[in-house]
Amino acid sequence: MSSDTETRTRRWTQRPADANWGDFGPDDQLGRLNLLTPQKVLDGVREVRTGRNFCLSLPLDCPGGTALNPRRQPPHLAPTMRGDLPNMAYPLSRDNPPLLDVVCDDTVHLALQYSTQWDSLAHMGQWFDLSGTGKPEMAFYNGYRAGEDVIGPVDYRHEPGSAPATPRPPGAYRLGIENMAASNVQGRAVMIDLKRHFGIEKRAIGFAELREVMAAQQVVVEPGDMVCLRTGTDEALLGMRGEPDIAWLGAHFAALDGRDEGLRKWIVDSGVVALIADNAAVEMLPARPATTASYASHPLHDLCLFRLGVYLGELWLLSPLADWLAENGRNRFLLTAPPLRLPRAVGSPVSPVATV
Structure with missing residues (x-):
């Protein structure tokens, strides 16, 4: 497609700062999953030396109850x-006596994001002036629009009742989790063990702290890698046996500081495909106070899902794998982690497998 034709057909005339919208094509719905090439799969396969597998999924009824998120009920x-x-x-x-x-x-x-999960690129968007007219719109990665490409039973672009309901069922008609599933999500992953370096004290991880850990653990991240961040939250949740202590959890563990400019630049420049953690959001929430009049409540979600097409994996079981890797002087492995191929869903449970 010529650049002139692409400009006429794309949904936006300006894109947010640090965004890669259009870099993978005007209608791309995969974001940085495009970097999971056959070569990156081979890179992951080359990390397999023992054939041992690790299940990276918590039981799907963990954490238990609704303390972590009141909108997400445990599976029934x-x-x-x-x-x-x-x-x-x-x-x-009972129906046919001869039958045995x-x-x-x-x-x-099941709430699709109750336990070990992937966020799709439709999970979180932002208000943004797509057309450069000074009028922000509710938008998602690559300029897809709320009310057109991602729709709900209520069209919040209008006052409820002021516009006819859409005839289509709610869901993500663009950027849905099925796109991620069809790509298979397999390649090389890298473990950064925050617990091993910092313990379980509460700590916001900016670029300086991340660089310190990576240097100490000899971690190298290359474009197309998936990055796993072990904090120890998974072990704590399992130990709480379905009754999570939110106050205690909130007072412990490291998490990424989504407002740290150095960290944000590293995510932009590194070419990472996904950020995966054993905690409930990857980033520390609530985030540090913003310095602007309007801001994203989840700054890392904004950068990753909305601007870059970087996927977020939350509440993964990483500790057994992280311990094994450390004991064996390694930090890379083959990760296979497709979500459910459920059309229009904005998130999905996942049963990831690490092969070492």
């Missing part, structure tokens, strides 16, 4: 129904 399992009867340990001989089969079949009501 129930049998499917066979007429009026529950289809669980159901003997088919006993059937189990179930369903689940």
Whole structure:
């Protein structure tokens, strides 16, 4: 496509600072997943020396309750129904005496971002002046628009009831998690063990602290890598056995400082595909006070999901892998982590596998 044609067809005339919108094409929905090339898969495969696997998913009913997020309920399992009867340990001989089969079949009501998860690029957008007219719009990565590409049952561009409801079901018609799933999400990942360096004291990690840890652990991050950040939050959540102590969790553990300019520049320049942590947001929340009149409450989500197309993985089980890597003098591994291929979803549970 010529640059003139691209300019006429793209959805925006200006893009935010530090954004890579359009760099992978005017209609790109993958962001930096485009950097997970076959060569990066081979880079990950070359890190496999023992054939040992690690499950990086917490149980999907962890953390338990709604203390971490009141809008996300724990999963509810129930049998499917066979007429009026529950289809669980159901003997088919009830219906046909010669049959010996006993059937189990179930369903689940699940908040897609309750436990170990991926955020899609539709998970969080920002108000931004796409057209350069001075009129901000609700927008997402690569200039996709709320109310057109990502829609809900209420169109918040208008007062509720002032405009007809969209005839389409709600969801992300662009940037949905199914795009990530179809890309397979496999390649080289790098572990940065914040707990091993700082312990579990509460600490905001800016670029200076990150550089210190990477130097101490001889970590090298290259374009196309996925970066895992072990804080120890996963071990604490498992130890709380479904009853998370929010006050204690909030007073401990390192997390990225999304307002640190050096850290933000490193994320822009490094070419990382994803930032993954064992905590609930990757970044420290609430964030440090902003110095501008209007600002993002989740500054790292703004930079990664909205501007760069860098994916965020939250509440991963990283500690057993991090300990093994440290014991064996390593920090790189093959990561395989596709989400559910669920069209229009804005996030997904994931059962990642690390192979070392």
